[in-house]
Amino acid sequence: MASQNDNKNLVCPFCSLHCDDVSVTTDNNQYKVNESNNVCAKKIDTYNLNNKSMLLPKKGAKVVSLSSALEDIRNIIKGHNETLIINHGVDLSGVRSMLNFASQKNYIIDHINSKFLYQNIGVVQRTGYMATSLTEAKNRADVVMVFGNQIFDKSPRLLEKVLGAKNSLYMKKKKELILIGDFSENIIKEIKKKCNVTNVKLDLDLTNDFLNATSLDSSEAVKGLKKSKLSNIKNIINKSKYLVAIWLASDFIKAKNPKKIISSISKYIVDRNILSRAACMPISGSLADATSSQALTWTTGFSSRIKHSEGTFKHDRNAFDSKHLIDNNNVDVVIHISTISPDKLKLNKNVKNIVLGHPNTTFTMAPDIFIPVGIPGIDYEGIMFRTDNVVSVALKSIRGIKLPTTQNILDKLA
Amino acid sequence: MITQLKSGNVYDPHNKIFNVKKDIFIEDGKIINKKDIKSKIDKVINCSDKIVMPGAIDLHTHIGGGKVNIARLMLEEFHNEIDPNYDSSSIIAPSTLKTGLKYIEMGYTTCFEPALLPINARQAHAEMSDIPFIDKGGYALLGNDDYFLSLLKNKSSQSTINDYVAFILKATQSIGIKVVNPGGINAFKFNQRALNVDEKSKYFNITPREIVEKLTKALYDLGVPHPLHVHCSNLGIPGNFFSTIETIKAANGLPIHLTHIQFQSYGNNGDRGFSSAAVEISNYLNKIDNLTCDVGQIMFGQTVTMSGDSMSQHRNHKHAHPKKWMCMDIECDAGCGVVPFKYQDKSFVNALQWAIGLEIFLLAEDPWKVFLTTDHPNGAPFTSYPHLIKLLMDKTFRNDILNQLPKGILEHTILHTLKREYTMDEISIMTRSAPAKILGLEKKGNFSNGSDADITVYNKNIKDIEEMFAHPSLVIKDGKIVVENGQIKEYIWGKTHTVKPEYDKSIEKDLSKFFDKYHTMKLDNYIISDDEMHRLVGSPIYVNNCSRKRKE
Structure with missing residues (x-):
């Protein structure tokens, strides 16, 4: 306590x-x-409790006991055909219990950010890939190409801790940041305090053209980019000894071909390693995306979109897509597990909605059953994976609210 | 509850018992001497037509950690029964559940992940905790991390290095230390593409020899039972046996374990510039007391290579099959590379690799010094162990396969001249008692009073030795019957084996400053406590003894 x-x-x-x-x-x-x-x-x-926080289970608008809520969930599941679990963010213990629960009842599991995960892992599953991690980037990267524009908002301390860090083992000068996309003036101003910045306002669908044009022997032009600027970028890149490319897959959501953008970056980095060193470091989502994909991969072989059936987990990227399942009425019960973010959950009226969630969670409509659960790292200890997928951290318990954990609830339902 | 395994043909090499009709008694998960039994025997299992051995121990198998998970992710089609390319016979990067099932079905009860990156240790342990049945452990990777190389560059004392090594063992909950391509992974980050044993790395100005010297000495001084586990420089390169021998010499007579030595035993003779140096390596193995090795046998077929050796994996990526691969620089700590590969019996090089591994096995005089591994999955999946045992025990079977390989092979190998067939005694040594001994697992690999009741019972009426080793009739783990006649009877979860040598805690002050300045996490978060292992990671630990106290 x-x-x-x-x-x-x-x-x-x-x-x-x-x-x-x-x-x-x-x-x-x-x-x-x-x-x-x-x-x-x-x-x-903003994650602190407030007077609207829900600390007790609810059935519709009515407060109910935990045992009653659990019994209602059992009855809902029993009376319906197909149950889908959507992970909106939970720690390792939550993912493990989700797998155990799904394996006993033959449920489907998806993560809300799977589409972005698949954009990133596509290059690993189809071609070659060179990657790096935060500490390597902090200490070795001399040039960093940043694609997109939301990275610094989604990862607020990336600049302070990695790209513009005060200390570095091997970099005695400021890093050269090449910002590719449409970054706000405020962000650029902040970055300029810690790094040298070259801003390339570019339609991200032209990423491949841009990267091709930066090679020394290229004479190609890029739409909307001045020759002098391109020449300057070429000089920066070609002096680089350890170049890092970073992006946030969700930044490419409006692009015509997000997969092509990531493939182009990856191929560019792979090619640079013929003579120099370079690596990719995509930033993953903030809903414990990496924790989910890592634990599902080691337990089942698949990073997301799985269904337990005939004694094993099966995977189908399209058939087990939660949006597809709900839109096509292929499931009738959805269990949302959302312990990290209180952001509004989109619920669908055509299915029974059960939410194990952050006490501050808001919804587009009232769920059938809501059980408030602890926030990992605030209310209970746990493990989560960092964006680079190699470091996992031990979360602490820092406040004394006795909310059940996701694991507590799922183990009771299993 | 007391269980009696009655009248089995018992192999217990640690106690010099080979094929002796004997009873084994189990109480509360432990072996108990007959004279110490105080209550009635609850269960008697007739083993009169059975071979009874301690549970097998795999001292080098990649079963947990970042690179293993990358391989699982990369090779999704090898798990997915819905995928048209799915091959049900292939388990090259199995899930944790399949790993446990396949190992226990073969009678393996304890396995060690040999490349546990300190920064990735929490993940590796969490993965391994989810492997059912078996006990496990890991060897922490050192020798390419920037902190250690800085210690060497700054001419830090051996005592300081010892403290750092002991700290790493504790912080990462490991049982040993491995070095992979000493200094080479780090040099690759500075764009160096090769590093020979006496070549100085460009930035740190340190040779692989110095790294091996310091680490072997540290483990000796600390009394850690398992010697430095070494993946040598120049892995897979023709002519690399010279650097392998130089690496052995770098230990200066102290204990050293060379891993997957098959990949390090290549000459560069002949018209193809690739030849066997198994004789040269085996001569060393046979004459030097301080050297042990595991072989890393290759088998023909699809697999995936995974290694901390990003320098060599990047070099090898053009051989990827299927055509996909990944390399990674990791946290100023280490690196990794994952490259799927298909060993082909029609390939001269692959066929000769197969022969070289078997030559080493058959030329090794002492089964206590050579261990049966395929460097799973680098040479082949661990599920090929029964086939490998048959290759060692049956020269006709072995030569039949050899004769189907490319004709030129016979001019480059002495395999067809080796008449030796391993005995059951030798197999029991190299898969049980010898790995337990070299890892310091006093309660494993033997039937002494108080040892863990991890037992594998084979049906000796099965004439095909491969079939016999693939499907034991009974597997007992911690005194519980977990496999009976090929059926899983009960799921249980093992523990993690560690060592915790003493060290001067002041090393943590310097490390803490280093982390605050250069890392992206704090030292406190890097350290995995015993309590965290149990409650969050999911595995209780068992601390094995070290033989020496720290010298002031």
């Missing part, structure tokens, strides 16, 4: 960087980030 004014380091569960150096104070079950300059402070504060 956390006591008043108990200072602790938060291992932050709220974005895929999972920083472990955020000092917080807990007071009356509210936690407050101590560093006034911390760019995450405001963001993290």
Whole structure:
């Protein structure tokens, strides 16, 4: 039980960087980030409980006991044909219990960000791929190509901790950042405090053309890009000894061909390694995407979209797509598991909706059953995977609210 | 509850028992001497037509951690029964569940992941915790991490290096230390593409020899039972046996274990510039007491190579089959590379690799010094062990396969001249007692009073030795019957084996500063506590003894 004014380091569960150096104070079950300059402070504060937080289970609008809510869930599932579990973010223990639950009842599992996961892993499953991780990028990268424009919003401390970090083992100069896409002036201004910046306002569907044009022997032009700027970029890139390309797959959502953008970047990086060193470092989503894909992969061989059937997990990227299943009325019960983000959950009136969620969760419509569960890293200890998929962090429990964990609930239902 | 395995033909090499009619008694998951039994025997299992051995131990198998999961992800079509390319016979990168099932069905009860990246240790342990049945452990990778190389560059004392090594063992919950391509993975990050044993890396100005010297000494000083586990420089390169021998010499007479030595035993003679150096390597193995090895036998067929050796894996990526691969630089700690590969019996090189591995097995005089591995899945999936045992025990079977290989092979191998057939005694040593001994697992690989009741019972009436080893009639883990006549009887979960040598805690102060300055996580979060292993990762630990105390 956390006591008043108990200072602790938060291992932050709220974005895929999972920083472990955020000092917080807990007071009356509210936690407050101590560093006034911390760019995450405001963001993290929004996860605090408020007078609208739901700390008890609900059936529709009515508050019910936990045992009653569990019994209702059992009855709903029993009376319907096909159950889908959508993971909107939970720690490793939650994913493990989800797999155990699904394996006993032959359910389908999908993660809400699977489509972005598949865009990224496509290059690993089809071609060659060179990757790196946060600490390597911090210490070795001299040039970083950033594709998209939401990365710094979704990973607020990427600049402070990695790209513009004060200390580096091998980089004595500021990193050269080449921003490709449509970055806001405010972000560029912030980045310029820590890095040298070349801003390339570009339609991301032209990524392949742009990358081809940056090779030394290329004389190709890129639509909308001045020759002098291109020449400057060529110089920066070709002096690079360790170039890193980063992107956030969800940034490509409006592009005509997101897969082609990622393939182009990956091929470019692979080719650069013939003579120099370079690597990709995609940033994953903030809904414990990496935790889900890692645990599902080692347990089943598949990173998402699985169904337990005939004693084993089977995978079909299209048939087990949650949107497809719901839109085509192929499922009649959906269990949403959402422990990290309180953002509005989109529920569908054609199915029974069960939510195991963050106490602050809001919905497009009232779920049939809602059970508030603890937030990993705030209410209970757990493990989550960082964006680079190689580091996992041990989350702490920092406040004393006795909410059940996702694992508690699913184990009771299994 | 007491169980009696009655009148089995018992092999217990640790106690110098070979094929002796004997009873084995089990109480509360442990072996118990008959004279110490105080209550009635609850269950008697007739083993009169059975061979009874301790559970088998695999000391080198890639079963958990980032690179294993990359392989699973990359090769999705090898798991997916819906996929038209699905091959049900292939389990080259099995899920944790399949890994446990396949191992226990073959009577393997303890397995070790040999390339546990310290920064990735939490994941590796979490994965392995989800492997049912077996006990497990890992060897932490050192020798390419920037902190260790900085210690060497700054001429830090051996005592400081010992403290760092001991800290890593504790922080990562490991049982041993492995070095992969010493210094080479780090050099690759600086765009160096090769690093020979006495070649200095461009940035750190350190040779692989220095790295091996310091690490072998550290493990010796700390009394860690398992010697430095070495994946040598120049893996897979013709002529690499010279650097293999130089690496052995780098240990300066201290214990050293060379892993998947088949890949390190290549000459460059002949019209194809590729030849066997198994004789040269075996001569060393036979004459030097401080050297042990596992073979890393290859088998023909599809597999996936996975290694921390990003330098060599990047070099090999053009041989990928299917045509996909991945390499990664990891956290100023290590690297990895995953390249699927198909060994083909029509290929001169692959056929000779197959022969070289068998030559090493058959030329090794002491089965306590050579271990049966395929470097799963690099040489072949671990499920090929029964086939490998048959190759070693049956020269006719072996020569029949050899004669089907490309004709030129016979001019480049002495395999057809080797008449040796491994005995059951030798197989029991190299798959049970010898790995237990070299890992310091006092309670494994033997039937001494108080040892873990991990037992494999084979039906000796099965004439085909491959079939016998593939399908034991009974497997007991921690005293529980988990496999009976090929059927899983009960799911149980094993523990993680570690060592915790003493060290001066002041090393953590310096490390903490290093982490705060250069890493992207804090040292506190890097360390995996015993409690975390049990409650969050999912596996209790068992701490094995070290033979020495830290010197002040």
